[in-house]
Amino acid sequence: MNSIVAIEKVVKVYRVGSEDFTALHEISLEIEPGAFMSFVGPSGSGKTTLLNLIGGLDQPTSGSIFFKNVKLGELNRTALAEYRRKNLGFVFQTYNLLPVYSVYENILFPLLLDGNKESAVRQSVLDMVASVGLSDQIKKRPSQLSGGQCQRVAIARALVKKPALILADEPTANLDAENSFQILELMRELNKQFKAAFVFSTHDEKVTKYVTREVGLEDGRVCWDKRRNGFGSLE
């Protein structure tokens, strides 16, 4: 298997009140290393659910998800935490930065969590801050930054430990057009630079022209799976 993520016949059913709601219907997909792809669809189509399942934040009702041939369903909570810590980076729609930390400390945090000493990783953090263009904001706290700047910090934080996979849930939803464009450009650049696979969930049309693969979801089913080579249109 060449993929880093393999999704096999995944079903996710939620209990809503007294009724069951099926968010995903037997989804099967593979994600290649270094991919730059998106799950596209309207609200309630299952994009975020799928990202959460890949991230090990939620468990499928049936079916399996493999990360580098390891079945996530067989990992206990502690092992899942370790899986996320070692392999994944998350970017959230609402940034989810730690409010009492500075830009520098937010980006440093995942490295400390991984057992690194600050002195050993300081330069990596500074480089990452520079690569998202926030060197002059390094001491500021999230409340002192704009939405676009916060999302840059979130991206830097997700990338700093050089994970194999970045999961970004609607990363441009809270940004204006200009900032969305900058963030997407930045992520595409970092994707090339760090070779990490980026998987977005989005319903933003603008994202389409940046990704190399687009998976369309509707009512929890895959409706299309388009790929693009180079800068051509998605096929």
Added chain:
Amino acid sequence: MIFNIAWKNFSRQGIRAVLNVVVTALAMIAVVFNISLYNGFQAQTTRNMIRTDVAGGHYQAPGFDILSPTEWEDHSLKVPEVLKNLPPSQKAEALVQQGQLFPNRRLYPVQLRGIDINQTLLDLPLEGLKSYREKVEDIIPAVLGIKMAQKAHLKKGDTAVLKWRDRFGVVDARDLLVVDVVTMVNSRVDGGVLWLRLDHLQDMTQRPDEVSWVAVAEFQGTVQGIEFQTVDELTSDILNLIKNERRYGKIFWVILIFLSGIGVFNTQILNVFKRQKEIGTLMAFGMTSAQVVGLFTLEGSMAALLSVVVALVLGTLLFTWFQSVGLDISHLSESTIPVHENILLDIHPGEVVSTMIIIVCIMVLVSWLPVRKITRLDPTLALRGRAIT
């Protein structure tokens, strides 16, 4: 690492952390203050009773009961030698009889309390009686407490007719002169009491050398024909009353602890509620449930420990000030509670420590419990801020 993160989180929370710490510290102070005030009330009551009336116990005429005035005449005796030989600092002889005072044409039943004027065991401001001769003359000198003087509408220098019966049942009457009106810290030896010289009262009632009781500094052993009443026995009625009060005080203490706990719980749960997304984010980054719970519990513990420090500092300042002014309980002057002066705190270190431990435990518990619940749920709920609603 967790400690550093917890400290950073806690120390940078600003006003939220300050409020959390101050509310908890004030809760501790309120609980300790309340219970110490009850302690002070009880201690002061006991002290005043001992100082002015009870001393180290009473050797009483068999059957004598201060609460049965109609039987006082029937229970007096001559002081046994073993007690008579004690120095004035070790004993105080007293004769208690019934009388009737007629101030301003009113009838006022009174307790005539004759006290050995040379005694120094009981702290009674009766110097006004010392200058009179041993033999009672035409006018009987008496000292009144302020409460008694007010009730009888008498002041220093006033006279009133006093009527009493001697040992043979013969009624006699004479003018009484108020030689002094004094402050009595124990209202039980003030209201309704006329203080006379013992030798005068013995002479008036034809009971030479007879007393109702002899207060002693300490137990002198069993004496033939006389009963010994311990301090506990002599103060049992008032101590029972205070114990009842104290029981209510303990209920109040539990309620205060409970309310403090609710306050702390509210503050902490709000804190955790506001930080649900942060908890979800930490879990998404790969923190284990145990690490997240440990982090928040550590933050709660830091707040709790800082609350203890703040409570100690603020409490010391507040209590020091309070001890210089006390609590005015003059509104109780009409009651039989033997406390007249301001109440001071009686702080028991054990109660301070236990109160602090309980509140610290509550704080740590309410830091641990909601976060533990969140981390056991699906992290996506925390990320959406819906783990606790």
